[in-house]
Amino acid sequence: MTPRTERISADERREQILAAATTVFGELGYSAATTDRVARAAGISQPYVVRLFGTKEQLFIETLRRTLGRLLAAFRAALADADDAGDVAADVAADADGKAREARLGEAYLELVEDRGTLLTLLHGFMMGSDPVIGPVARDGFLQVFRMLRDEAGFEPEQIHRFLADGMLINTLLASGIGLAAKGDRDAAELMDCTFGSHVAEVLERASA
Amino acid sequence: MTPRTERISADERREQILAAATTVFGELGYSAATTDRVARAAGISQPYVVRLFGTKEQLFIETLRRTLGRLLAAFRAALADADDAGDVAADVAADADGKAREARLGEAYLELVEDRGTLLTLLHGFMMGSDPVIGPVARDGFLQVFRMLRDEAGFEPEQIHRFLADGMLINTLLASGIGLAAKGDRDAAELMDCTFGSHVAEVLERASA
DNA sequence: CGTCGGAGTAATCGAATGATTACAAGAATG
DNA sequence: CATTCTTGTAATCATTCGATTACTCCGACG
Secondary structure, three states: OOOOOOOOOHHHHHHHHHHHHHHHHHHHOOOOOOHHHHHHHHOOOHHHHHHHHOOHHHHHHHHHHHHHHHHHHHHHHHHHHHHHHOOOOOOOOHHHHHHHHHHHHHHHHHHHHOOHHHHHHHHHHHHOOOOOOHHHHHHHHHHHHHHHHHHHOOOOHHHHHHHHHHHHHHHHHHHHOHHHHOOOOHHHHHHHHHHHHHHHHHHHHHHHO | OOOOOOOOOHHHHHHHHHHHHHHHHHHHHHHHOOHHHHHHHHOOOHHHHHHHHOOHHHHHHHHHHHHHHHHHHHHHHHHHHHHHHOOOOOOOOHHHHHHHHHHHHHHHHHHHHOOHHHHHHHHHHHHOOOOOOHHHHHHHHHHHHHHHHHHHOOOOHHHHHHHHHHHHHHHHHHHHOHHHHOOOOHHHHHHHHHHHHHHHHHHHHHHHO
């Protein structure tokens, strides 16, 4: 008889649980999410989730850390990509270089937050700034992104400002569902249009996926 | 003997409860907030809160509606203010007019979200786009703001885009506590600086209030 | 004066949830 | 083969929370 749940290493199980937790925390938020929901999404029992992570709070922190780590990794990969694709000749204008990197990073971000769980886990983290233990984790993650844009992407201050602001607007439009409402609501469509300009089709396509 | 709680009309009591609920929902989020916390913040008993609003969900919806209404009202007041202060002569450049309105609206927004409860109640609403009953309320509120910027403030599409994006970035920086961390953290201060430029002092002053 | 409606509470209930405990079963180890 | 460590579960507990019920108290009104 095949066992009800396959026996795998604790490390692999932790990763499965973190992936499931990203979805559940994203859908429901930190406090509405239950360890039981996470457990069933991961295909195991609730007490095992608690035993592997200690507390629900600890599980959320590790989920948030993992998500922030994936964000950073995706950005770094996008930067490497942009540099590969770009002309390696030294006479490429620094400005054009910055634009190319910005475009790649934007693409990478859209790809990531296309997963609603990832998007909302990040946002829930940012909104828990008052929490004495989750707050610092979220702030540190945001600041890591900032440092990456400044030091690794070489963005100018105003470029950082615009990039982050656009990102936060994308978050809100996707999280609230205005992106999806764009088909069917004339004003929502116009809002998406003036926010994303020519990229609106691409964004909508991703959003509905 | 003075009664433990003063007897006042149900309408006044509802308003008191909604004000208290804004704080509690903001601090804790929708599902971590309890009707008992709201009741004690309003100085009454928990069952009375439930009786006046029916369910916790209904209480949140009315709280969100009230907050969105106050946001709209504050924006409209700021617009009226900008038009009063501006030169009434017809030869004032439309561009300068737009800038003045933008500045006033920005100020009004900062004044509003200076109250952490107001800020976070709005954000929690926007993040519940998937909720079948709360989602539509939040989206409608956002779209009302959009229409106001377009029809009443007369903003150009790109101006709307920038205004909203900056607003969402402000939200995130304030909610996550990066604004407050700016004193003491060099990178956080630099991030605030390149986000708000010359207005950074004003924002920080408000944020710490 | 009596009674009737509205303001408000105390007591309590049922369901949900995070956590603990005790136990089972498979794999490695000697 | 016996032992021991690891993976995993069933049962259960204590708490919390939203909601309900049954009541009290006050003021207005005829």
